[in-house]
Amino acid sequence: MSVTAAASGFVVLLLTVTVVQCENGWDVSYTSTEICAVRGSTVDITCTYTYPSTFNNHDTTVQETFWFIKESNGIHVDLRTDPEYSGRVENLCGNNKCTLRISNLRESDSAVYKFRFTTNHPTGSFTGSAGVTLSVTDLHVQVRGSVKYDFSIWSELSCQSSCLLPDHLNYVWYKNQQKKKEGASYSDYFYPTTSVSCAVKGLEDFRSPSMLVRSQNGWSVSYTSTEICAFRGSTVNINCTYTYPSRLNHLDTTVQKTFWFIKESNGIYVDLRTDPEYSGRVENLCGNNKCTLRISNLRESDSAVYKFRFTTNQPGGSFTGSAGVTLSVTDPQLQVHVRRSTANPSSTWTELTCHSRCQLPDHLSYVWYNNNKPVGRKKYFHLRHLNPEDSYHCAIEGQERFPSPTVYAPKPPSVSVSPSGEIMEGSSVTLTCSSDANPAANYTWYKRSGDKQVQPPSEETQFVLSSIRSSDSGKYYCTAENELGRTSANISITVTYAPKPPSVSVSPSGEIMEGSSVTLTCSSDANPAANYTWYKENRTLLQGPEGVYRLSSISSGDSGVYSCKSENQYGRINSTSLHLDVQYAPKPPSVSVSPSGEIMEGSSVTLTCSSDANPAAHYTWYKRSGDKQVQPKASGQIFTITDITSEHGGKYQCEAQNTHGRSNTTLHLTVGAAWRSALIGSAAAVFLAVTLLSVFLLIRKKRNSHQSADPGDRLDHSEQRLQNQSEENCDLNYASVHFMKSETDPIYSNVRSADPSEHKEAEEVVYTSVKFNRSAPRTRGQDTGEDPAALYSTVQKPAV
Known part of the structure; x- marks a missing residue:
């Protein structure tokens, strides 16, 4: 790859040697095999790959591409799944070319990076085994030269690193923490208390350690790091570089003594090697104007500011790097990081890593424990199979008294509901799930309805139903899961509520025929279960818990509007109306004639026919001739004959018909002649x-019988008898x-x-x-x- 401008975040030095590996058409070639980059910058590591277009008589397609630095037992860990690189790596691939981009580089990113791709063939995977070595370094200020003046010292400073940086880079210089200038170097007059630091332009957040430019004619001390964190019992290295004029007062300058100190009184500096508190625990390793203080078996009391001092053969030729290095000593505070493989979802491969709050030296050895028994001595501990009952922890070898906390899969969770007791619809309900686990478990709530997930995974142990509904009743499952395992528990929720609007139905559906068996059903969602009442209009038909009303042989009189009511102790509600329409064939029709009485020739007569039927009947009038029915005379309920004659007399039949049947009735119509009417009138x-x-x-x-007889009158006996007899x-x-x-x-x-x-x-x-x-x-x-x-x-x- 080419070097990218520092302003865009890339500060790298490449050894551009292309490495090609080819095996029957499978190969990976890296653009560079060695890359040096500055801490905080972004680096691109690039490769190209090829593969045969067909393999075992099948077309070849690439299914996965990734970069890795760790491999164990044939399992390669994609950097994108490594928590140490979380959010800092990208895999940019296309046209058989892949670039790994790592941003915000750390010194711990120094490693050998390799590329791997897999195809659709069972054995179609390939790794570019040579890899690319990435070195991440920090900056430091170096004094190139100085000139002596009476009241200050002029010096030329350069920004350096342990790897050779590109010449074209531009730097930002800071004097006493204030931005001073930009440029490849910095020349100025520096007083004895002036501190200077540098950074690559575009990476100002990653400055070099500050260096106090205190010199006389080029006398100086600079520290590689101004702050170091270490843990009790470990060993730490504190580094510095120093300069002095090669010749002074016509004499060559030679260094006579170098040492580190933390104590100074009245111009007397106590060499740590003579301090009884450090007896046997410190070394002063110097050479080529560099000195390293090594302190072993660190104690918390070793926390202090360490300074370097050297003396020469020149009169007054001693110099101290006054800024110093702050060392903080603490317990290891180890943590076990757990990472599962994401390349294969069904895989149980797991990697355990021992971490500390302080950056640990690479040379340290570790001890791993499974259920408190030692099982390994590497920084990384790999598991192929997980047992939920197992636990793991780590310690630094020689520092076993400071183990990390134990990691283990979640224990069966405990679940609870609040408030306890009866849960009314509309109330707020909180489900709580807790499980003992390390790392901390993520919790997921499911409702038993095809294992429907009701809350996304989170570290929250509570699931709140702010306004619970009847549909929320059921069994809920809480799953606690971390990288080492998964377990679950359940709890049942019962919501009480008033009846919901009832649904009513009739069986059989469709047309209801007279005489058939009909069942009316009323159902309503309620808790506790509802009692039902059936009504026809305002008349109560049935009460009970079943809500079923049966009519074994329905009649036309059962037609009408039905409804039901459902109720429990929390409320009641009525259903919508159900109209029951009983259908039947026409009943025998009734017929009438108008006007009533005599029907005379020349008059007008209306015959009317009506029949009870559902659906309504259609009517047809026929005139009969003997026992035979002749063609219809009319259709409709009313048949009118105008200007009637004797020929209209006879038998008329009315037929009522609907989709379910027919029925008829016959009447006799007699028409009288006009002369007969006169005769009848005379006789009358x-x-x-x-x-x-x-x-x-x-x-x-x-009247005559009541008149009195004359007293003088005498009737003949025979006449009297005849009279009496006559009366x-x-x-x-x-x-x-x-x-x-x-x-x-x-x-x-x-x-x-x-x-x-x-x-x-x-x-x-x-x-x-x-x-x-x-x-x-x-x-x-x-x-x-x-x-x-x-x-x-x-x-x-x-x-x-």
Whole structure:
């Protein structure tokens, strides 16, 4: 790869040697094999790869590409899944070229990086085994030269690192923590208390350690790091570089003594090697103007500011790096980091790493424990299979008394609900799940409905239903999971609530036929279960917990509007109305004629037919000829005949029909002639006259019978007897009216229901003579007026 401008975040030095590895068309080539980069910068590591287009007679496709630095037992760990690189790596691939981009570089990123790709073939994976060595370094200020002045010292400073940086880089210089200038070097007058630091432009957050430029004619001390963190019992190295004028006062300058100190009193500096508190624990390793203080078996009391001092053969030729290095000594405070493989979701491969708050030296050895028994001595401990009962921890070898906390899979969680007791709809409910686990477990809540997840995984132990609904009732599962395992527990939630609006149904659905069996069902969601009441209009039909009302043989009278009510102790609610429509074939029709009475030729007659039916019937009128039905005369409920004639007489049949059947009724229509009407009128007049005459004579007779007889009158015995006989036994003679069978049309037109078996024709009315028989002679002397005998006409109908 090419060097990218520092302003864009890349500060690298490449050894551009291309390495090619090829095995039957499978190969990976790296653009550079060695890269040096500055802490905080971004680096690109690039490769190209090839593979055969077909393999084992199948087309080859690439399924996965990734970079790695760790491999164990054939398992390669994708850097994107490594927590140490979280959010800092990208895999930029296309056209058989892949670039690993690492940002915000750390010194711990120094490693050998390799590329691997897999294909659709079982053995179609390949790794570029040579790899690329990345070295991450820090900056430091170096004094190039100086000139002596009376009141200050002029010096030229450069920004350096342990690897050779590109010449074109630009730097930002800071003097006493204030930005001073930009440039490849910094020349200025520096007073004895001036501190200077540098940074690559674009990476100002990653400055070099500050260096106090205190020199006389080039006398200086600079520290590689100004702050170091270490843990008790470990060994630490504190580094510095120093300069001095090669010749002074016409004499060559030689260094006579170098040492580190933390104590100084009245110009006397105590060499740590002579301090009894450090006896046997410190070394002063110097050479080539560099000195390293090594302190072993660190104690918390070793926390202090360490300074370097050197003396020469020149009079007054001693110099101290006054800024110093701050060392903090603490317990190791180890932590076990757990990382699962993401390359294969079904894999249980797991990597354990021992970490400390302080950056640990690479040369340290570790001890791993499984269930408190030693099982390994590497920084990384790999697990192929996980047992939920196992626990793990680590320690630094020789520092076993400072182990890390134990890591283990989650224990079976405990779950609870608040508030406890009855849960009413609409209330707020909190489900709590907790499990003992290290690393801390993530919790996921599921509801038993096809294992529906109701809350995404989180570290929160609570799941809140702010306004619980009836549908929230059920069994809830809490899953506690970390990188070492997973476990779960459940809890049941029952929500009480008033009945929901009931649903009503009828069975069978569709048309309901008279006589069939029908079931009405009412159901309502409620807790506790509802009781039901069925109504027809406002009449109660049934009450009970079942909500089922059965009509075993439904009739037309069961048609109507039905509804139900559901209720429990929390409320009640009515259903919507259900209209029950019972269907049936037409009942026998009823027929009528208008006007009623006689039907005479020339008049108008309306016949009406009606039948009870559902759906409503259609009507057809027929005229019969004997027992045969002839063509329809009319359709519709009403049949009107205008200007009627004798030919219209006869039997008429009304037929009512719907989709379920038909029914009919017959009537007999008789039409009278006009001359028959006159004859009937005359006979009626004669009959009326005879009747009136009879009534008159009867009244006259009664009036005469009440008058008193004259006392002088004497009646003959025989006459008296005849008179008494006449009064007591008056003979009433009637004129008989005989009805004879007519040979012609009937006189009356009668409308009556025609019996199918009836075939008699109408009868003719005939009047006979009227006979008057006189009673016995009245007794002489009796008052005579009109004949007292009452005449009656007796109408006799001879037997047929």
